[in-house]
Amino acid sequence: MNPDAAAASLPADGHEAEAVVPARIKPVRVVSARVSVRDRVVEIWRTRELLSYLISTEIKVKYKNSALGMLWSMVAPAMSLMIFWFVFGVVLKNAYPSFVIYLFSGLLFWNFFSTAVSSATRVIVDRAGIVKKVSFPREILALSSIGTSLVFMFFQTAVLIAFMVVLQHAPDWHLLPLLIPALLATTIIAAGLGILLSAANVYLRDMSHLIEIVLQAWFWACPVVYSFWSQINPRLGGFFFIYLMNPMAPIVLTSQRVIYGHTYVHLTTPTHPGVQLLPTWSGWTYLAMDSFLVVAGLVLLWIALAVFGRLEGNFAEEL
Amino acid sequence: MAAAVEIDNVSKTFKLYHERGTSLKERLVKARQSRYDELKALQGISFDVEEGETIGILGRNGSGKSTLLKCICGVLQPTSGEIRVRGKLAGLLELGAGFQPELSGRDNIYLNGSMLGLTRKEIDAVFDDIVGFAELESFIDNQVKFYSSGMYVRLGFAVAVNVDPDVLVIDEVLAVGDEKFQRKCIARIKQFQEMGRTIIFVSHSADQVRTICDRAVVLQTGEMIGMGTPGSAVRLFRERLLESDGAPPAEDTAPSVDQTQKEEKFQLRVREVFTSVSELEDPVLESGDPFSVTAVFRVKEKIDSMVFVLEIHGAKGELLLRTDTDQLGLSTEAPMGEGRITFDFPSWPLNDGRYDISIGAQNRLGDVTFDWRENVASLEVIYHGRAAGLLNLPLSASLTAGGPIVRKVL
Numbered sequence A: 001m002n003p004d005a006a007a008a009s010l011p012a013d014g015h016e017a018e019a020v021v022p023a024r025i026k027p028v029r030v031v032s033a034r035v036s037v038r039d040r041v042v043e044i045w046r047t048r049e050l051l052s053y054l055i056s057t058e059i060k061v062k063y064k065n066s067a068l069g070m071l072w073s074m075v076a077p078a079m080s081l082m083i084f085w086f087v088f089g090v091v092l093k094n095a096y097p098s099f100v101i102y103l104f105s106g107l108l109f110w111n112f113f114s115t116a117v118s119s120a121t122r123v124i125v126d127r128a129g130i131v132k133k134v135s136f137p138r139e140i141l142a143l144s145s146i147g148t149s150l151v152f153m154f155f156q157t158a159v160l161i162a163f164m165v166v167l168q169h170a171p172d173w174h175l176l177p178l179l180i181p182a183l184l185a186t187t188i189i190a191a192g193l194g195i196l197l198s199a200a201n202v203y204l205r206d207m208s209h210l211i212e213i214v215l216q217a218w219f220w221a222c223p224v225v226y227s228f229w230s231q232i233n234p235r236l237g238g239f240f241f242i243y244l245m246n247p248m249a250p251i252v253l254t255s256q257r258v259i260y261g262h263t264y265v266h267l268t269t270p271t272h273p274g275v276q277l278l279p280t281w282s283g284w285t286y287l288a289m290d291s292f293l294v295v296a297g298l299v300l301l302w303i304a305l306a307v308f309g310r311l312e313g314n315f316a317e318e319l
Numbered sequence B: 001m002a003a004a005v006e007i008d009n010v011s012k013t014f015k016l017y018h019e020r021g022t023s024l025k026e027r028l029v030k031a032r033q034s035r036y037d038e039l040k041a042l043q044g045i046s047f048d049v050e051e052g053e054t055i056g057i058l059g060r061n062g063s064g065k066s067t068l069l070k071c072i073c074g075v076l077q078p079t080s081g082e083i084r085v086r087g088k089l090a091g092l093l094e095l096g097a098g099f100q101p102e103l104s105g106r107d108n109i110y111l112n113g114s115m116l117g118l119t120r121k122e123i124d125a126v127f128d129d130i131v132g133f134a135e136l137e138s139f140i141d142n143q144v145k146f147y148s149s150g151m152y153v154r155l156g157f158a159v160a161v162n163v164d165p166d167v168l169v170i171d172e173v174l175a176v177g178d179e180k181f182q183r184k185c186i187a188r189i190k191q192f193q194e195m196g197r198t199i200i201f202v203s204h205s206a207d208q209v210r211t212i213c214d215r216a217v218v219l220q221t222g223e224m225i226g227m228g229t230p231g232s233a234v235r236l237f238r239e240r241l242l243e244s245d246g247a248p249p250a251e252d253t254a255p256s257v258d259q260t261q262k263e264e265k266f267q268l269r270v271r272e273v274f275t276s277v278s279e280l281e282d283p284v285l286e287s288g289d290p291f292s293v294t295a296v297f298r299v300k301e302k303i304d305s306m307v308f309v310l311e312i313h314g315a316k317g318e319l320l321l322r323t324d325t326d327q328l329g330l331s332t333e334a335p336m337g338e339g340r341i342t343f344d345f346p347s348w349p350l351n352d353g354r355y356d357i358s359i360g361a362q363n364r365l366g367d368v369t370f371d372w373r374e375n376v377a378s379l380e381v382i383y384h385g386r387a388a389g390l391l392n393l394p395l396s397a398s399l400t401a402g403g404p405i406v407r408k409v410l
């Protein structure tokens, strides 16, 4: 029999009768080189349950693979906290009261941001096995790194709260809601950067090393271990906004303003008078800055999704 | 009925770079000079898979079967063209189905299930079925990295079929499991077909394609060279396998069969096949009558180990008989020059229907094919007797009166 002649003949008889299959809602998925950002977002939303699985399994794997489990994930942030406290508080004697809380409140957001971005950068390459075999919106992988870092941030928050109780250091209760836009902005910006860099890392494998270095430099551009208002601002004069172009600077400042609470402090060395540690801005200024960052972050995220979509098509063959 | 999968002019081109670096430095330095060859793994493939249909994909290694399946699953994006998939799709592309080795089988079932778009509740509902089907009850809480490859495939297949997809896509993974599990999978696939689900299926085994598929597609170096009934597709595929002296498949993908094939291409040719009824005016065989098939062949070079293979397939493509001249007690040495081989049935044992006959010449192990004629002759059989059923065995009965009743004690 000629195969071409037979091509159209088959399905007419046998299967028509079996249309008794209950009508299921069958979304049509299109596989092609171009998918709009809107469709990508819909697809990501549809797979949100996978996101929570990836996060919980990631934490589980980290937890299972070592005897002390979760504690290990706290070791690195605890170390940096200790070192900064020792170097700036003890050796250099900056004499800020409750300096540990000041440090911790800034580190909390910075640690979240930097682990989120650096782990998201690596995630597609690390999970090549899944990427090459199963189809799902790959952005989910980057988002799961952000989510995992967020969970570890909550663990650190628990430790921070314990510190505050022990040191009897109260946050600024009135401004507490400001942490929400700050956290939102950090998450969105980290997601945008993470998605962008995770795709780039597939093509330029040393991107992940590069980003580690960039993050180290970036850290010192944030007022975590020093004071922006008393040490940086006077030198910049009217150009202080340049410093604030670093999106993590306003976020760290917000966190310090809320958690550390005191803007003007009396130093622990009696010879020295007080110092304006944090900006004299009102809560509304912080809210405006953080809200602006949320909007800017959303723009970044949109661009990241568009770029990711263009690069994603070749992941399976590049890995 | 709507098409479950529409494949619309799909092409996929791989860029094969000459020693390309994947680091930033190398990219910057070599940006200008990064050269590549283009490999057209798929070229303008278009076909629709109807809902409830099972489509087989045949093609030699490197012909683009896996690439096509990856595009359908969305793991790869086509360079041009579009694929539309209606409903939930589960794919079994390669060993492992994307399991995470660090996690237990249990966690992987949930992870895999949610990658296929299931909610936790839905996975809870089918969890026991999955574990039962995979026969992994006592290993389900072990890390998957300690599983054997057979266990991997079992778990992958069990997840894919139990999440109740609308479209199931299977690459040549079934070959890995043991025979018992393969049978179980085939049974499950049949059950799936009865439920009206759509299956796209790549298999090494022409027999599997014949018995499972409604239609089959034949790919050759990225192009679709035919689509039709499984029988005609298998025939086309085998014929092309023989005459293919075109572009060899890229690099390491060419299987040993094909290479030996090409070298030994002219060693033997089956020139003609006829049957004892094919010359008749009315070529119909009466069931139970003698029947014979004869192949005329020519051997050009000496072949040490060679057998002629006879296959008979039923109307639905099911294999009824495969035997060879070694099994029938003939020498495996091929005589040089012209020759004839005749298979004689003293009495044709099958009742009315149409039967397809294939004849080929292979080495004794069956891994080298010298020539193959798929469905080269067909046979129409009528049965005038009154017994029902498929078989017409030489059978008699005797009736004896009196005598003791002997009961066999079990």
Ligand SMILES: Nc1ncnc2c1ncn2[C@@H]1O[C@H](COP(=O)(O)OP(=O)(O)O)[C@@H](O)[C@H]1O
Residues within 6 Å of the ligand: A316, A317, A318, B014, B015, B016, B039, B041, B059, B060, B061, B062, B063, B064, B065, B066, B067, B068, B249, B250, B253
């Ligand atoms: N990721 C890839 N990069 C480059 N070439 C590839 C890639 N995947 C497959 N190919 C090439 O595409 C062709 C088709 O491969 P494949 O679809 O795996 O064939 P099949 O499954 O039919 O054996 C082969 O020549 C193979 O070398």
Ligand SMILES: [Mg+2]
Residues within 6 Å of the ligand: B065, B066, B067, B171, B172
């Ligand atoms: Mg393949």
